[in-house]
Amino acid sequence: MGLISGMVMGMLLGIALMAGWKYMMTHRSIKRISKAADIKLLSSLKRDDLRKICGDSFPEWISFPVFEQVKWLNKQLSKLWPFIADAAEVIIKESVEPLLEDYRPPGITSLKFSKLSLGTVAPKIEGIRVQSLKQGQITMDIDLRWGGDPNIVLGIQAAHIACIPIQLKDLQVFTVVRAIFQLTDEIPCISAVVVALLAEPKPQIEYTLKAVGGSLTALPGLSDKIEDTVNSIVTDMLQWPHRIVVPIGNNVDISDLELKPVGKLTVTILRANDLKNMELVGKSDPYVVVHIRPLFKVKTKVIDNNLNPVWNEMFELIAEDKETQCLILEVFDEDIGDDKRLGVAKLPLIELEAETSKEIELRLLPSLDMLKIKDKKDRGTLTIQVFYHELLKEEQLFALEEEKRILEERKKLKEAGVIGSTVDALEGAASAVGSGVGMVGSGIGAGVGFVGTGFGAVGSGLSKAGKFMGRTITGHHSGGSRRSGSSTPVHENGSVKTKSS
Numbered sequence: 163m164g165l166i167s168g169m170v171m172g173m174l175l176g177i178a179l180m181a182g183w184k185y186m187m188t189h190r191s192i193k194r195i196s197k198a199a200d201i202k203l204l205s206s207l208k209r210d211d212l213r214k215i216c217g218d219s220f221p222e223w224i225s226f227p228v229f230e231q232v233k234w235l236n237k238q239l240s241k242l243w244p245f246i247a248d249a250a251e252v253i254i255k256e257s258v259e260p261l262l263e264d265y266r267p268p269g270i271t272s273l274k275f276s277k278l279s280l281g282t283v284a285p286k287i288e289g290i291r292v293q294s295l296k297q298g299q300i301t302m303d304i305d306l307r308w309g310g311d312p313n314i315v316l317g318i319q320a321a322h323i324a325c326i327p328i329q330l331k332d333l334q335v336f337t338v339v340r341a342i343f344q345l346t347d348e349i350p351c352i353s354a355v356v357v358a359l360l361a362e363p364k365p366q367i368e369y370t371l372k373a374v375g376g377s378l379t380a381l382p383g384l385s386d387k388i389e390d391t392v393n394s395i396v397t398d399m400l401q402w403p404h405r406i407v408v409p410i411g412n413n414v415d416i417s418d419l420e421l422k423p424v425g426k427l428t429v430t431i432l433r434a435n436d437l438k439n440m441e442l443v444g445k446s447d448p449y450v451v452v453h454i455r456p457l458f459k460v461k462t463k464v465i466d467n468n469l470n471p472v473w474n475e476m477f478e479l480i481a482e483d484k485e486t487q488c489l490i491l492e493v494f495d496e497d498i499g500d501d502k503r504l505g506v507a508k509l510p511l512i513e514l515e516a517e518t519s520k521e522i523e524l525r526l527l528p529s530l531d532m533l534k535i536k537d538k539k540d541r542g543t544l545t546i547q548v549f550y551h552e553l554l555k556e557e558q559l560f561a562l563e564e565e566k567r568i569l570e571e572r573k574k575l576k577e578a579g580v581i582g583s584t585v586d587a588l589e590g591a592a593s594a595v596g597s598g599v600g601m602v603g604s605g606i607g608a609g610v611g612f613v614g615t616g617f618g619a620v621g622s623g624l625s626k627a628g629k630f631m632g633r634t635i636t637g638h639h640s641g642g643s644r645r646s647g648s649s650t651p652v653h654e655n656g657s658v659k660t661k662s663s
Contacts, residue, residue: 229289229305236286243284251278258395265394265456267387269500272319276327281311285335300343303360308335315374318384327374328384337365340402344419353414358405361486365396383500394456403483423561425481427454427489427511428549431462432521433472434493436542440502445469446495448504450544453490454479454511458568464496469542480561484511484550491544493526505541506530514550521547 239246255278262273285308293301314330342356359365371385398404407419431450440446445467453459458479465471481487489509494501505526514520526541553561575581 229291229303232287232290235290236284239287240284244282246284247280247282251280254278261395261399262391265391265398267391270318270320270387272317272325273391274317275314276317277313277315279313281313283308283310285310298345300345302341302343304339304341306335306337306339308333316388328388329372329374330369331372332368332370334368335366336363336368338363340405342405342419344416348411350410352410354410354416354419355408356405356419357400357408358402359396359400360402365401367392367396398456403486421482423480423482423553423558423565425484425511425516425553426551426557426561427479427481427514428476428551429479429489430476430547431473431491432545432547433470433474434526434542434544435470436540437469437471437493437504437526438539438541439469440495440497440504446502446504447497448493448495451492451494452477452479454481454487458565480565481511481550484514487511489548490530491524491546493541493544505544507544509546509548511550514548516550516552519547519549521545 255275259274262275266273285306288305288307290305291303293303310333312330312333314333316328316330317325318328319325338360340356340358340360343352344354344356345351346353371388400406403421405419405421407416409416429452431452434448434450437446437448446469447464447466448468448471449462449464450473451459451461460477460479462473462475465473479489488511490506491509492506493504495504506529507524507526508530509522509524523543523545526544528539528541572581
């Protein structure tokens with residue numbers, strides 16, 4: 163009896179073990195198949211899909227395996243940071259303060275550092291991508307993140323207002339830095355270094371402003387003005403294709419590294435339709451500010467009391483990189499005090515076909531960054547005519563010299579008190595065609611007279627030559643179809659439509 167009971171119990175136990183084993187293997191197989199399907203789905207995601215899932219702060223090497231992790235470099239950077247920070251503070255103060263003065267927004271008479279400390283937290287390198295774009299050079303893209311503890315206080319002064327110290331808190335920087343090393347056969351084997359911020363992904367500099375011993379209400383719109391100033395400096399001086407060139411050693415040829423003019427863009431501001439009215443009594447008094455580079459803004463005349471103005475004014479701007487640069491057009495309402503922006507539009511130069519005239523209707527937006535805008539109502543349209551000309555070598559040299567001259571004239575106008583900042587837009591109606599690359603001559607309105615002639619509507623200056631702590635600073639989109647009949651391409655949110663009348 164005991165033998166039979168033991169055999170039955172053993173068989174039942176064996177059957178139970180076999181059933182459990184089969185269940186476990188089946189469950190494991192299902193989990194593996196599910197995980198493989200998830201991995202396959204993730205591998206099919208593109209960069210934009212990953213950004214929606216992970217947010218803007220995800221490391222570049224997640225979506226692009228070519229970015230290699232460098233944990234060892236972060237450890238060394240943490241040890242070196244106190245020494246790097248001390249040296250960088252001196253360089254930043256001596257090099258950035260003049261830029262703050264050049265890009266100082268209207269309404270502010272002084273903008274300087276009262277206190278500058280980079281803190282104790284070192285930046286973190288999320289990944290490095292090494293690539294060879296040109297023989298004799300090494301190009302590295304560095305995914306840099308910094309959520310440090312700096313102590314930065316700006317001394318801001320406006321007319322009839324005492325200096326207000328403004329502290330930048332909770333500073334965070336997310337960007338990809340491009341470093342280009344020019345090689346040589348002499349020790350240390352590097353003759354020059356180029357540093358720039360890649361335009362994609364767009365550099366993000368986030369911070370909050372706090373008045374120290376005062377109130378931000380003393381200067382209305384101060385936060386927006388400082389944000390515009392920071393964005394202008396980054397876009398105009400550091401964002402690719404603009405770059406900082408650092409020669410290493412003496413008698414170094416850096417001509418191949420410097421950015422040169424490549425094209426001339428002739429822009430005719432034709433008209434605007436259905437502009438937003440910003441006035442309580444009457445209608446807006448619109449004018450258009452045009453630029454490729456913020457340091458070289460030009461503007462049209464003001465049309466009084468009109469929401470459908472016609473200008474027919476022509477300007478000529480210089481482009482240094484057709485693939486990455488854009489034409490920016492802002493429509494403002496002239497008012498007592500600060501002028502109000504009615505709308506803005508962007509036209510990538512890569513969309514223009516060389517040596518072809520093209521009429522384009524641009525949809526005006528409240529801002530180029532629509533994520534921060536609550537009022538998304540229609541702002542009307544702006545119609546322009548553009549003609550892109552690729553410069554020859556001789557024309558490039560002429561354009562470069564003219565840009566330097568225009569920059570010097572702007573500085574003289576600023577010193578004379580005619581303009582508040584070198585980034586203020588200048589009026590310049592085309593009146594005569596000059597020589598060389600055919601730049602349009604136009605006087606620069608200067609109070610009761612005119613200062614300078616010829617090339618009055620030049621934009622996007624590339625070579626802001628000068629010293630940067632013993633270093634050289636150099637300046638910082640599909641072919642358009644030919645018009646047929648009365649059809650006009652309409653740009654809306656980066657797309658092109660055709661409107662027929």
